[in-house]
Amino acid sequence: MSTQAAAALVDWGTSNLRVWLVDAAAGVLGERQSPEGMGTLTPDRFAGVLETHLAALGGAPDLPVVVAGMAGARAGWIEAPYAETPTCLTDLHIQAVSAPGIDRDVRILPGVCQRGAGAEDVMRGEETQLLGAVASGLSDALFCLPGTHSKWVSLQEGRISRFTTAMTGELFQLISRQSILHLSIGEGRASAGHPAFGQAVEEALDPDFSLTTRLFSIRARGLLAGADEASAASRLSGLLLGAEIAAMRPRLGEGQCVQLIGSGALTELYAAALTLAGVETVSLDGGELVRRGLFSAARVLFPHRFAEILP
Template sequence: MPAKPFAALVDWGTSNLRLWLVDSQGAVLAERQSAEGMGGLDRTAYPAILEGHLSALEAAQDLPVVIAGMAGARTGWREAPYVATPAPLIGLFQHAVVPEGASRPVYILPGVCQREDGHYDVMRGEETQLAGALEQGLDNALFCLPGTHSKWALVENGHISRFSTVMTGELFHLISRQSILRMSVPEDGDAEADPDIFDAAVDAALASGFALTSTLFSIRAEGLLSQGTKTNATARLSGLLIGAEIAAIQSDLKRYGKAYLIGTGKLTRLYARAIARAGGEAIMLDGGLLVRRGLLACAISLFDHEFKE
C-alpha cells in the first residue's frame, strides 16, 4: 500500500523555500525547493507560488499546508505575531494564522521574540526546528544554528527560555570584504586550511579580557610586519569572531556540557571545532529533518483541532 499524503510542510525563509509532501509519520513523499524567498516577494505573490509548487506534485491535490519562517513576517504573506519567551514549543500551532488568497487550508506558524531590555531578539523558522528537536526528545539543552546571523537558544522544560542572535557571519563578510582587513584576507581564503591558527584565535577570544574590536586590526598589522611567518588571516578572523560568539555563551556551555549544532558544511564544522576548544561537546543535527518534525507536529495538532471544531 503506498503511503498516504498527509500534509505539505514548508520552510519559507528570506532567501529560499523548501516544501515537503509527507505522510502522517513524516516520511517524505516528494519535495520541492526554490529561491522564491520572502525577501524578493510581494504579499500578493504567495498563493500562486505555493500552488505552483503543489500542482507540480500530483499527490498534493488539496492537502493542507503548514508554513514556518519569514512568510509570517510583517513584510511576508501574513504576519504571524511573535510568541514571547518563555515560548512553549508544543503550543506554537495555537498561534498560527491563516493567510488570504489560498485555495486550500494554509497555516503560517508564529516566530518567537524576547522582550528584554538590551536583549531584544526575534526568530522565525528556528523555533520550528527547536520544536522538532523537542519532538526528538531533546529538552533542557543548548542549541546553536550557525548562519549569516547565528542563533543560540536555550530550551528548558519544553520552552525557549532565552535566545540570542549573533551577527558573526555578516560581520565576517563585511570585515573581510569591505574593511581595511580586505587587504589581508584573501577572497578565496579557507579557515579550515590552518586549524592551528583557527584554534589559537578561538583560544584568544575565549580568554578573559579579550576585546574583539581592539584585536581585529592586528590581522592587518601582522600581514605588514611578519614577513615570512605563516599566517592565515581567514582562519584568524574566523576564529576571533566565532570564538567571541562562544565566549558569550560559555557559562551555558559549561552548564550543559554540550551544544546541539543545527546545520551542515564548513561553517558548522568550524563552530563544532570552536565549541570543542571551549570544552564543550558539539552534536550535529539535520536542520531539514528538524523543521519537518516541528511542522508535522504542528500540522497534526492543527488538523486535529480543526476536526474538533
C-alpha cells in the same frame, strides 16, 4: 492509506523555499527545493508560487499546508505575531495565522521574541527546528544554530527559556570583504584546520579579550609578518567565533553539551571552536528537524487529516 498525502510542510525563508508532502505517518511522499525565498518575491506571487510547487508534487486542492519562517514576518505573506519567551514549543500552532488570498487552508507559524532591556531578540524559522528537536525527545538542551545570524537557544522542559542572536556570520562577510582587512584576507577561506584559527579562538576566549581592539591585528600581521590570506581569514573567523563562545560561557555549565544544528563549512568551524573551548557537541540536521517540527504542528492543526492512521 499511508501513501496518501496528509499535509504539505513548508519552510519558507528569505532566500529559500522547501516543500514536503507527507503522509499521516510522517513518511515523505515528495519534496521540492527552490531559491524562491520570501525576499526574492513580491507578495502577490506567494500564493501562485506555493500552488505551483504543490501541483508539481501532485498535492490535492484540499491538502492543508503549514508554513514556518519569514512568511510570517511583517514584510512576509501575513504577519504571524511573535510568541513570547518563555515559549512552549508544542503550543506554537495556537498562534498560527491563516494565509490570505489562496483557496486552500494554509497556516503560518509564529516566530518567537524575547523582551527585556538589552536582551531584546527575535527568531523566525529556528523555533520550528526546535519544535522538531522536542518532537525527537530533546526537551532540555542548549542549542547553537550557526548562520548569518547564529542563534543560541536554551530549552527547558520543551520551552524556550532564553535565546541570543550573534551576528557573527554577517560580521565575517562584511569585515572580510569590505573593511580594510580585505586587503589582508583577499580570497582567503577560513579553515578550522589552520593553526591561525585555533590560536585566534584561544585568544578570544581570554577574559581580557576585546573584539574591536583586536581585529586590526589581522591587517598589521599581514603588513609586518607577511601572513597569507588563508591565515588572515582563519584568524578573523577564530576571533569572531571565539568571542561568540566566550559570550555564551555563562550558559555553558560543567560538562554541558551543545546541540549544533546545521551542516557545511560554517558548522564545522563552530564544532572546532567549541571543541577548543572544551565543549562537547552533537550535530543535528536542520532540514530534518524543521520537517519534524512542521509535521508536529500539522498534526494538531489538521487533526482530521491524521485520524485515518488510528486503528
